[in-house]
Amino acid sequence: MNVQAETHSADATTVEAGLAADNFSGPVDSKAATELAMQNTLLTPRFYTTDFDEMDSIDVTPVRGEWDALIAQMKADPNKGHFKKNEDWDHIDWEGMDPKLRGELIDFLVSSCTAEFSGCVLYKEMKRRGSNSDITTLFQLMARDEARHAGFINDALREAGIAVNLGFLTQAKKYTYFRPKFIYYATYLSEKIGYARYITIYRHLEAHPEKRFHPIFKWFREWCNDEFSHGEAFALLMRTDPKLTESFTNKLWIKFFLTAVFSTMWVRDHQRPAFHEALGVDPAWYGQEVFRKTSDISCQVFPLMLDIDHPRWRRGLDRLDAANRIIARAKRQGGIGGKLKQLAGSARAGLAFVSLLTIPAIKNEVPVSSRMEPAY
Numbered sequence: 001m002n003v004q005a006e007t008h009s010a011d012a013t014t015v016e017a018g019l020a021a022d023n024f025s026g027p028v029d030s031k032a033a034t035e036l037a038m039q040n041t042l043l044t045p046r047f048y049t050t051d052f053d054e055m056d057s058i059d060v061t062p063v064r065g066e067w068d069a070l071i072a073q074m075k076a077d078p079n080k081g082h083f084k085k086n087e088d089w090d091h092i093d094w095e096g097m098d099p100k101l102r103g104e105l106i107d108f109l110v111s112s113c114t115a116e117f118s119g120c121v122l123y124k125e126m127k128r129r130g131s132n133s134d135i136t137t138l139f140q141l142m143a144r145d146e147a148r149h150a151g152f153i154n155d156a157l158r159e160a161g162i163a164v165n166l167g168f169l170t171q172a173k174k175y176t177y178f179r180p181k182f183i184y185y186a187t188y189l190s191e192k193i194g195y196a197r198y199i200t201i202y203r204h205l206e207a208h209p210e211k212r213f214h215p216i217f218k219w220f221r222e223w224c225n226d227e228f229s230h231g232e233a234f235a236l237l238m239r240t241d242p243k244l245t246e247s248f249t250n251k252l253w254i255k256f257f258l259t260a261v262f263s264t265m266w267v268r269d270h271q272r273p274a275f276h277e278a279l280g281v282d283p284a285w286y287g288q289e290v291f292r293k294t295s296d297i298s299c300q301v302f303p304l305m306l307d308i309d310h311p312r313w314r315r316g317l318d319r320l321d322a323a324n325r326i327i328a329r330a331k332r333q334g335g336i337g338g339k340l341k342q343l344a345g346s347a348r349a350g351l352a353f354v355s356l357l358t359i360p361a362i363k364n365e366v367p368v369s370s371r372m373e374p375a376y
């Protein structure tokens with residue numbers, strides 16, 4: 001306890017330096033971290049609620065063999081002892097860290113913790129409300145994993161004297177309603193892109209260990225295998241009803257979700273230049289690499305993939321990023337002038353998004369069996 005208190009008071013000086021620094025973006029204490037986690041903007045992780053009865057009525061008979069194998073693998077719990085600090089957990093000199101990097105690292109951890117916990121809340125609620133044992137078993141197992149993930153990140157944050165108040169979030173954060181099919185598309189993608197993000201950082205740091213400025217990255221390989229399995233489960237859920245991926249309208253929805261998830265990641269990552277520089281990663285390279293892995297994987301169930309090599313793709317993403325910077329600057333400016341600039345920025349962001357959405361997609365023949373193993 002003493003150690004923590006000391007770290008906390010020592011942080012106050014760093015925090016002042018941080019606030020003075022340009023573009024300081026991270027929260028400075030638990031209250032600010034929880035406030036950041038409470039935000040519901042287009043770019044921050046949300047909490048979801050859905051029609052739990054409809055989800056509970058899913059019949060997994062059409063994918064029974066693959067389903068039982070996946071559940072058995074998850075029940076075996078290969079990562080049971082993984083999310084604990086051990087001798088590999090290096091000491092972090094939070095006080096000595098460059099304030100900009102520190103702010104962005106904390107922002108990254110808070111946002112990751114919120115995203116992990118968002119999964120936990122949704123999955124736990126499905127388990128609580130359901131009566132279909134196939135569904136409740138799966139959601140219980142996924143909630144178990146996400147609780148570990150969120151808890152582990154919060155442990156890392158505590159060393160900086162900060163923690164996200166997860167209990168408070170459950171009570172107070174706004175829940176966004178999504179129809180079950182939108183939950184499948186969005187959650188499937190967030191699990192698979194989560195896998196691709198974690199494994200890409202892990203492999204990069206495996207090749208450049210000197211860039212590993214925080215020990216949490218060492219935990220990413222086993223961690224992302226959990227996310228991979230969660231994604232597999234959603235792929236199977238979608239395969240129980242071919243309409244979900246084959247009807248004309250649903251194909252449009254899939255394209256929309258792919259574009260929204262990819263472009264949100266692009267904009268968010270470009271908000272953390274110091275973080276990526278410290279990792280030795282160009283956020284544009286990282287983005288495209290993660291999109292490529294996610295696209296390859298999502299061919300297991302989606303009948304289309306985005307053309308991320310299309311000339312308009314990168315241009316659209318950069319325009320979206322530029323529009324987002326205009327909005328952020330306008331928000332800081334405030335007043336009527338700021339509001340007007342914010343509106344103009346939002347219009348530009350909207351146009352950039354539409355331009356991304358109108359890039360022709362690449363058709364994909366979905367294989368008979370969807371099951372994949374994490375191979376990156």
Ligand SMILES: [Fe+2]
Nearest residue numbers: 116146149227
């Ligand atoms: Fe997770």
Ligand SMILES: [Fe+2]
Nearest residue numbers: 119191227230
């Ligand atoms: Fe997950």
